[in-house]
Amino acid sequence: MSDIAVAAVLAATILIASTISVEIGLSVALIELLAGFVVGNAFHLDVPSWLTFLGSFAGMVLTFQAGAEVDVPQFKREWRASLAIGLASFFAPFAVVGLLAYYGLGWNLRQAEIGGLALSTTSLAVVYAVLVETGLIRELVGKRLMSATFVTDIATVAGLTVLFVKPTLWIVPFVIVSVALIVALPKAAPWFFGRYGNRVIEPEIKLVFATLFLLTWLGTRANSQAALPAFILGLVMSGHYVKHRQEQERMRVVAFAFLTPFFFLKGGMNVSAGALWANLGILGLLFAGKMIPKFAAIYPLARRYTAPHAAFTTLLMSTGLTFGTITSLYGLNAGIIDRTQFSLLIAVVVLSAVIPTAVAQRFFHPHREREPGAGRPVAAVPAPEGVTD
C-alpha cells in the first residue's frame, strides 16, 4: 500500500474514532489506541516511517502539555504530603516489574527498565477526570492526589531521560540548550507572544514546536531522550498558560486534531493480537506486577495522608495511560523492546487505565452516600449571542 493510501486509511480511522468517542463518551485517545489495534491487525499495515516520525513528535508534544497542565502553586503547597505517595507509586512498581521482567521473563536489563518505567506511571489525566467528576478536585485529598501523580510522572520522565543515556559529546549541548530554554522561554514568552501571538498563523505554537524539535534532535544526538526537558519546559510555561488560556486551547486544538491521533494510532497498530493471545499468562503477571506493588506501597501512605479515601486514592494512583504509552513507544522505536514486549506493555497500560478507575468509581466512590449531583459543579457561563437569560 502506498504512503498516501495508508494516510487515507488512517485519516478515516481517526475520524471514525472521534465520532465513536463522542457517541459513547470514552476518551478519544483510548478509542484511537483500540482503532489502531484493529486496523493494524485486520489490514496487516506496516507502520510507515512518516507515522513513526509524527508519532514520536506527538509524544514530545504530549509530554510538554502534561508539564504545562501541572498546577505549580498547588504542587508547591502540597508537595511534602504528596512526595511520599508519588515516589512510592513510582519506585515500587518500577522495581517489581523490572525484577519480574529481568529474572522471571528473561528480558535483558534495558528491556526490564522500559517495562518497569512503562508500568510505574500514574495517569495525570485519568486521575484528574475522576477528581473533577467527583468534585474532590476542590478538596485537600484531590489536591494531594494531583500533586502525588505529578511526582510519579516526573520520576517517569526523569527515568526515561537518564536511564537510557549513552552519553556522547552531544550531551553537553543537549544539557546546555535544555537549561537555556527552560530558563529563557518563560521570560521571552510574554514579549514574543505579545508581539507575534493571537494570529491565525500561530507563531507561538511554532515557537513551542521549534523548541521541541530542537530538544528531540539534540537528545537523539546525545543518545538520550528529551522527555525530561520537554516536561520541565511545559512546567515552567504553565504559569504563562494560566494567564493566557486561549494560547493553551489553540495548542490543544492543533495537538488533538493532527498530532496525538497519530501517536495513539501508531501505538495501537504496533500491538499484535497474536502476541497477546500467545502470552496471556505473562500479560496477567505484568498486570499484577504493576497493581500489587502500587497497592502495597501506596495504601499505607494513603491511609495517613488522604484518609478516609485511602482505597480510592490507591486505585487512582494505580492508573496509567499516556506516559506508559510514551515509554513503551520509545522502547520500541529505539529497538530496546520487541513487538511482543511492546504489545504486552501497552495492553497492561490500557488495562490499568480502565480497571482501577472502574473499581474506584463503582465501589469506592467518595460521594456514593451523598446525592447523585454532589460531584462535579457546573460552571455558569455567559449565554452565547442570541440566547437570552
Place this chain on the structure above:
Amino acid sequence: MPFTRILVAIDGSECSDRAFAKAVELAVLAEAQLTALAVEGPLPAYAATIGEVDEVKREKDLYFNALASRAKQQAKEAGVEIDVDVRAGHAAELISQVASEGSYDLVVLGHRGHFLRDHLLGSTADRVAETAPCPVMIVR
C-alpha cells in the same frame, strides 16, 4: 388528577424539545409550577490529557448553560414561570432523585437523547420510568 409540580428533563435533542413543549403546555393548562432539569453527562472516561477533560467540560458547561437560557426564554414567551437547574451526573439517577426530593407529581422527558451512549445501557426514559416516584410522561 391536577398536576401542581412538573419536572421536565432537557438535553437539547429533538425529543427533548418536544417534551419541553408538552411540559409547557401542561403547565399552562394545569397552572402548575414548572422546573427544567438539564443534566450534563459524564466527562470522557480514561482521558489521555487534562486538556481533553477541560475542553469537554468547558464545552458541556457552555452548551447546557445556553440550553438553560433557551428554556427560560421559551417558557417566558409561553407565559410560564420556570426554574432551570443544570447539574452534572448520571441523567436517570439525577432525574429520579430530583423528582423525589422536590415532591414533583409529574416527570416529562423525551424518549431518547443525543448519543449512542444514551441507549447502550437502556434509555434514560426507561430507567426514569422504572425509578421515578411519580407518573412519568415519555414524549416521542
